[in-house]
Amino acid sequence: MLIYFLRRLLYIVPVAIGVSIICFLLVHIAPGDPLTSIMAVDATQEEQAAMRAAYGLDKPLPAQYGIWIGKALTGDLGESIATGRPVAGEVFNAVRNSLLLAVAASLIAFPIGLLLGFLAGYFRDTAFDKMITAVAITGVSLPNYWLGIVLVIIFSVTLGWLPAMGAGPGGSGGSADWAWDWTHIRHLVxxxxxxxxxxxxxxxxTVRALVGDIFSMDFVQALYAKGLNHGAVLRHVIRNAAxxxxxxxxxxxGYLLGGSILIETVFNWPGSGFLLSNAIFQRDLPLLQGTILVLALFFVFANLIVDVAQAAIDPRITRN
Structure with missing residues (x-):
């Protein structure tokens, strides 16, 4: 198990390098000049050149990447072109807010999704299965930003039960001022x-398809033939689907942490999606690069944790 973990950890190095290169190049090949928003309209050629030199945009792309990734390894993601504040601080605050929202959404989504999927797979091809499948398809198909607007209209505007926007009673302060009381939690609902x-x-x-396929396998019938009770067979099915x-x-x-730009915009939630949206519209290269890099690396490490958890549940994975 330790060897498997170290091997998976080693695989992250080239992946992280590839991710950083892609993040850097995709931002730089996008059309537009990132200094347009802060440079005077009547700026002279000398002033424009000085501004580019100040932000390191006068160097070749390989040199810019080397400087950027070297600073990033020390935790320095540069300064925002739009605000002049350190990118690392802004990204850290936004990711904390998104993590808070992602964990809350996961605590709702994963237990309900697992339960509905298991029941649909267990009662496969029945009316109950068709009903759950219809609910799941509807959930995937609905535009979530539209659903957010509908929920705001119902529970905020009409009923007045929950706040429509912000991450706390003081506005959009987010997790820095977060407290686990109803005053703050109601903004999260x-x-x-x-x-x-x-x-x-x-x-x-996904779980419905897994459980349905596993129940149709021969080893399940063999378990019943050996005399195992229904509960013991269910444990084997769950372990194979896990x-x-x-x-x-x-x-x-990983997707939840990246957040939905539209959802965070609808609820004015100060997360990574909201920050990414502002960075795109402001053409703020350092902020855009830093946000994408942090989110991508979180995604990579989340996959590492999942791989290790899979190996702990099913030791056969470590032999591959």
Whole structure:
């Protein structure tokens, strides 16, 4: 198990390097000048050249990448072109807010998705299965930003039960001022429910297919033939379905942390998606690069944790 973990950890190095290169290049090949928003319209050629030199944009791309990744390894992601603040601080605060929202959405989505998927697979090809499948397909198909707007209209505007936006009573302060009381949690309810709808459908459909296929396998009949009771057989089925289900949930957790730009915009939630949206519109290269890099690396490490968890559940994986 330790060797498997170290091998998987070693695989992260080239993946992380590849991710950093892609993040750097994709941002730089996008059209537009990142200094347009802060440079005076009547700036002279000398002033433009000085501004480019200040931000290191006068160097060749390989040199820019080397400087950027070297600083990133020390935790320095540069300064925002739009605000002048350190990118690392802004990204850290946004990711904390997104992590808070992602964990809340996961606590809703994963148990419900697993339960619905298992029941649908257990009662496969019945009316109950068709009903759950319809619910899952509806959840995946609904535009989540539209659902968020509908929930705001119902629970905030019409009923007045929950706040429509922000991450706390003081506005959009986020996790820095977060407290686990109803005053703060009520700001989390609507965005977490909205963000959880798609993962519920994806997890439910995946688990339904897994459980249905496993129940049709010969080894299940062999377990019954050996005299195992129904509960013992169910434990074997769950254990065989768990690695794939974990993999799907790990991927969904990565997507949840990345957040939905539209959902965070609808609820004015100060997360990574909201920050990424602002960086794109402001053409803020350092902020855009830093946000994408941190989110991509989180996704990579989330997959590492899922791989290790899969190996712990199913030791056969370590032999591959």
């Amino acid at each position: 609507l965005p977490a429910i909205t963000l959880s709808v798609v993962p519920i459908g994806i997890v439910a459909r 690695p794939t289900a974990l993999s799907v949930m790990g991927i969904q957790l």
